[in-house]
Amino acid sequence: MEAEDCKRLPELKLDAKQAQGFISFFKSLPCDSRAVRFFDRRDYYTAHGENALFIAKTYYHTTTALRQLGSGSDGLSSVSVNKNMFETIARDILLERTDHTLEVYEGSGSNWRLCKTGTPGNIGSFEDILFANNDMQDTPVTVALFPIFRENQCTVGVSFVDITKRKLGLAEFLDDSQFTNVESVLVALGCRECLLPMETGKSSELKSLHGALTRCGVLLTERKKSEFKSRDLVQDLSRIIRGSIEPVRDLLSDFELALGALGALVSYAELLADDSNYGNYSIQRYNLDSYMRLDSAAMRALNVLENRTDSNKNFSLFGLMNRTCTAGMGKRLLNRWLKQPLLDVNEINCRLDLVQAFVEDAELRQGLRQHLRRISDIERLTHNLRKKIANLQPVIKLYQSCIRVPHIKGALERYEGQFSDLIQKKYQASLEYLMDDDQLNKFISLVEVSVDLDQLENGEYMISPGYDSNLAELKNQLSAVEKQIHNLHKQTANDLDLPLDKALKLEKGTQFGHAFRITKKEEQKVRKKLSTHFIILETRKDGVKFTNSKLKKLGDQYQKLLGDYTSYQKGLVARVVDTSATFSELFETLAGILSELDVLLSFADLAISCPIPYVRPDITPSDRGDIILEGSRHPCVEAQDGVNFIPNDCTLVRGKSWFQIITGPNMGGKSTFIRQVGVNVLMAQVGCFVPCDRACITVRDCIFTRVGAGDCQLRGVSTFMQEMLETASILNGASEKSLVIIDELGRGTSTYDGFGLAWAICEHLVGVTRAPTLFATHFHELTALAHGDLNRSSNVPTLGVTNYHVAAHIDPSSHKLTMLYKVEPALARNKAAELEDFSCTTTMHEDTKDEIGSKRRRVCSPDDIERGAERAHRFLQDFSALPLDQLDEKQVRQSVSKLTSDLEKDAADFPWLQQFF
Numbered sequence: 001m002e003a004e005d006c007k008r009l010p011e012l013k014l015d016a017k018q019a020q021g022f023i024s025f026f027k028s029l030p031c032d033s034r035a036v037r038f039f040d041r042r043d044y045y046t047a048h049g050e051n052a053l054f055i056a057k058t059y060y061h062t063t064t065a066l067r068q069l070g071s072g073s074d075g076l077s078s079v080s081v082n083k084n085m086f087e088t089i090a091r092d093i094l095l096e097r098t099d100h101t102l103e104v105y106e107g108s109g110s111n112w113r114l115c116k117t118g119t120p121g122n123i124g125s126f127e128d129i130l131f132a133n134n135d136m137q138d139t140p141v142t143v144a145l146f147p148i149f150r151e152n153q154c155t156v157g158v159s160f161v162d163i164t165k166r167k168l169g170l171a172e173f174l175d176d177s178q179f180t181n182v183e184s185v186l187v188a189l190g191c192r193e194c195l196l197p198m199e200t201g202k203s204s205e206l207k208s209l210h211g212a213l214t215r216c217g218v219l220l221t222e223r224k225k226s227e228f229k230s231r232d233l234v235q236d237l238s239r240i241i242r243g244s245i246e247p248v249r250d251l252l253s254d255f256e257l258a259l260g261a262l263g264a265l266v267s268y269a270e271l272l273a274d275d276s277n278y279g280n281y282s283i284q285r286y287n288l289d290s291y292m293r294l295d296s297a298a299m300r301a302l303n304v305l306e307n308r309t310d311s312n313k314n315f316s317l318f319g320l321m322n323r324t325c326t327a328g329m330g331k332r333l334l335n336r337w338l339k340q341p342l343l344d345v346n347e348i349n350c351r352l353d354l355v356q357a358f359v360e361d362a363e364l365r366q367g368l369r370q371h372l373r374r375i376s377d378i379e380r381l382t383h384n385l386r387k388k389i390a391n392l393q394p395v396i397k398l399y400q401s402c403i404r405v406p407h408i409k410g411a412l413e414r415y416e417g418q419f420s421d422l423i424q425k426k427y428q429a430s431l432e433y434l435m436d437d438d439q440l441n442k443f444i445s446l447v448e449v450s451v452d453l454d455q456l457e458n459g460e461y462m463i464s465p466g467y468d469s470n471l472a473e474l475k476n477q478l479s480a481v482e483k484q485i486h487n488l489h490k491q492t493a494n495d496l497d498l499p500l501d502k503a504l505k506l507e508k509g510t511q512f513g514h515a516f517r518i519t520k521k522e523e524q525k526v527r528k529k530l531s532t533h534f535i536i537l538e539t540r541k542d543g544v545k546f547t548n549s550k551l552k553k554l555g556d557q558y559q560k561l562l563g564d565y566t567s568y569q570k571g572l573v574a575r576v577v578d579t580s581a582t583f584s585e586l587f588e589t590l591a592g593i594l595s596e597l598d599v600l601l602s603f604a605d606l607a608i609s610c611p612i613p614y615v616r617p618d619i620t621p622s623d624r625g626d627i628i629l630e631g632s633r634h635p636c637v638e639a640q641d642g643v644n645f646i647p648n649d650c651t652l653v654r655g656k657s658w659f660q661i662i663t664g665p666n667m668g669g670k671s672t673f674i675r676q677v678g679v680n681v682l683m684a685q686v687g688c689f690v691p692c693d694r695a696c697i698t699v700r701d702c703i704f705t706r707v708g709a710g711d712c713q714l715r716g717v718s719t720f721m722q723e724m725l726e727t728a729s730i731l732n733g734a735s736e737k738s739l740v741i742i743d744e745l746g747r748g749t750s751t752y753d754g755f756g757l758a759w760a761i762c763e764h765l766v767g768v769t770r771a772p773t774l775f776a777t778h779f780h781e782l783t784a785l786a787h788g789d790l791n792r793s794s795n796v797p798t799l800g801v802t803n804y805h806v807a808a809h810i811d812p813s814s815h816k817l818t819m820l821y822k823v824e825p826a827l828a829r830n831k832a833a834e835l836e837d838f839s840c841t842t843t844m845h846e847d848t849k850d851e852i853g854s855k856r857r858r859v860c861s862p863d864d865i866e867r868g869a870e871r872a873h874r875f876l877q878d879f880s881a882l883p884l885d886q887l888d889e890k891q892v893r894q895s896v897s898k899l900t901s902d903l904e905k906d907a908a909d910f911p912w913l914q915q916f917f
């Protein structure tokens with residue numbers, strides 16, 4: 001914003017006295033560094049103090065937007081924002097950022113009252129503003145955590161609330177010191193705000209919990225420990241939960257800490273304060289094992305969700321896969337599915353069957369799309385309906401969606417392919433039931449008799465007069481008066497000898513009610529008559545308005561009747577809204593079905609419309625089968641303009657090539673390759689076809705990623721510590737059923753620390769964790785793992801480790817390097833030692849830097865290798881034994897440095913070992 005523009009900001013119009021009153025009020029407000037407070041001054045808003053500075057800097061990008069209220073030490077910096085800007089800021093604070101809450105005050109002088117509050121987890125009173133012009137991307141979820149630390153373990157009680165969907169949930173589990181489980185729950189739920197009891201644990205324990213919240217971009221809200229109690233919980237829940245309380249009581253009896261968390265959540269979200277919540281909530285157990293677990297690092301590495309900085313929608317899986325066409329619902333479901341990939345083979349295959357049905361039948365696809373496109377955001381409309389605001393708009397939009405359903409059902413019925421039984425069972429039968437005369441058809445009839453559908457074209461939502469005899473009577477009376485007014489108009493035109501309408505106009509305005517109007521020119525002709533028989537109301541350039549006692553009387557009559565009509569109609573609208581709200585559960589079921597169809601159709605659309613069509617993956621349970629991707633691509637990289645993507649194969653076979661080390665030059669495509677395997681697996685478990693020629697996938701219960709340093713440096717965590725922590729969480733959490741993706745480990749460390757770390761981790765993954773792993777590294781030496789250098793001294797089975805290399809071509813004469821992006825099996829060890837190593841140039845010590853294109857040979861005796869490896873192994877054992885989570889960064893650095901300097905000293909006797917320094 002330019003200084004010029006600042007002059008155009010709404011002007012703060014306060015005199016000295018008003019300013020003084022306001023300042024004293026403002027200063028009396030309780031201190032809350034998170035709150036951004038706005039004062040509603042009718043045509044515009046203001047913010048003050050620190051908030052003013054924050055707004056000026058963040059949204060106006062200049063402090064020239066600041067004004068000073070009052071003077072001297074009493075002065076208060078202020079900023080004014082217009083309505084549009086306020087909405088932009090509200091959207092940013094509540095939907096994008098997670099470091100502030102929003103408060104709006106109404107009042108004047110020194111007398112102000114807090115009338116609206118919102119947090120990223122509870123946008124409640126700002127919904128109308130936030131979603132006036134755009135879809136709701138995701139419904140915000142607030143989580144409450146109640147951790148209890150015992151020795152080296154932590155038990156966590158979790159509860160969550162989705163206020164938009166009116167859902168509550170509970171979970172309780174053990175967690176490690178990195179809060180891996182908590183993190184995966186926050187990710188899967190799309191949590192925006194998290195309640196924690198104050199001072200629950202030691203600062204070191206809390207630090208890593210706070211770390212998990214920060215990684216997930218969650219707003220931390222601390223509440224008194226005394227709020228985490230379960231007293232009165234059953235009673236409170238019995239008011240808001242739909243249906244009988246008995247099952248709820250049973251559910252609660254399985255939990256302990258989660259109950260305290262739920263108690264804190266119910267009170268924080270003030271669920272009992274809003275009686276439209278009563279009888280409308282549902283509660284469920286959240287099972288940690290129902291979905292693939294993903295932490296925030298994996299979500300980022302696999303580009304699962306959209307990022308504000310994405311310049312192109314295809315950067316993220318969500319952006320690429322979102323071809324949904326309902327208003328908002330499908331999009332939100334896709335967002336949720338991507339955070340919750342499935343583990344059950346049957347469930348995955350069910351989604352894949354449906355996608356296949358859509359892929360194979362173009363007519364079905366088109367038929368469904370055509371109708372889904374006209375489906376409103378049923379979920380949000382139902383939510384609005386439940387608020388019982390007397391407004392017909394949601395009712396009508398729901399009606400318009402409902403009358404599409406038979407067409408959707410018809411399109412499904414016409415499908416006769418191999419999955420027709422599944423479609424019949426899953427959708428047709430439910431739609432049939434929903435549209436029954438006792439169910440939504442009843443709603444359709446209600447709207448058809450109660451709402452004046454003819455008026456819709458004019459954008460008016462009115463109750464049809466025939467719906468109620470009193471309303472009909474009022475309508476008759478209104479028409480009668482209207483007719484009299486019309487007759488009077490005619491008669492007056494006659495009397496004044498002016499053509500009806502053309503010259504003598506009849507107007508209906510707010511100021512004068514009904515009035516006649518003529519131009520000034522005509523007024524001259526009839527001036528005499530006017531002055532004797534009429535009353536002049538107003539003379540302006542555009543004409544003269546006048547009336548007479550008759551018109552006035554009729555006009556007043558008309559106004560009175562219209563008032564009666566409107567208020568009577570309002571009562572009827574409230575009744576219609578009320579009755580419509582009784583169909584809420586049906587609307588929700590319908591929304592569920594339609595959004596599911598929308599997302600599956602979107603998958604099918606993606607699969608067939610890509611230049612190289614996607615294929616259906618073969619899915620096996622996690623204890624059987626392999627990960628075989630032939631001709632696989634990274635869907636997001638492939639979709640970028642100007643990229644000619646080179647497909648690659650990935651063959652992760654149990655016991656044969658379960659652990660792969662991928663080496664190759666910088667920018668050679670290592671990261672892309674290992675991530676694309678993760679992305680393909682995730683897509684498959686979401687139920688989508690994958691960008692491959694052929695794909696077999698054994699279900700993974702989690703994908704661990706450790707890629708690059710990311711943006712953690714910005715958050716004040718050093719790369720070194722970040723690597724240590726993330727690595728610790730992989731070593732703790734990964735199992736044979738997960739997939740591990742590690743890229744360039746050791747970047748934040750000096751070369752030999754990095755190498756030691758990389759090796760220790762490889763060994764652990766191969767020997768203990770036995771998780772299928774893709775390990776991209778510039779340490780060629782790691783390829784020794786496959787040949788048993790390392791394993792000779794430990795009992796690590798050699799089977800299962802294979803080496804790959806990302807191919808590049810160097811022109812011998814020009815030394816020009818061309819990336820081929822082809823992942824190929826690396827050559828045998830002796831050959832491997834001869835491979836050109838371009839990748840180490842940035843990280844290796846000066847003296848080990850090789851020029852691009854030169855060859856590096858190492859000749860070592862078998863005895864030297866054996867003894868060297870033994871010493872290296874001892875180093876690794878010591879390294880793995882470091883209690884990383886109990887040390888701070890300085891201590892970790894010291895310990896690592898001691899281990900490596902000891903190793904370096906000993907290496908003097910082992911030429912083979914020296915190569916690593």
Ligand SMILES: Nc1ncnc2c1ncn2[C@@H]1O[C@H](COP(=O)(O)OP(=O)(O)OP(=O)(O)O)[C@@H](O)[C@H]1O
Pocket residue numbers: 637643644645646647648664665666667668669670671672673744806821822
């Ligand atoms: N299979 C491929 N086909 C075409 N282009 C590719 C392929 N793989 C990667 N690329 C392109 O090459 C560039 C580098 O890829 P990537 O970041 O994966 O390399 P890298 O080997 O991991 O590099 P570094 O070691 O520097 O991290 C990317 O920008 C990507 O667009």
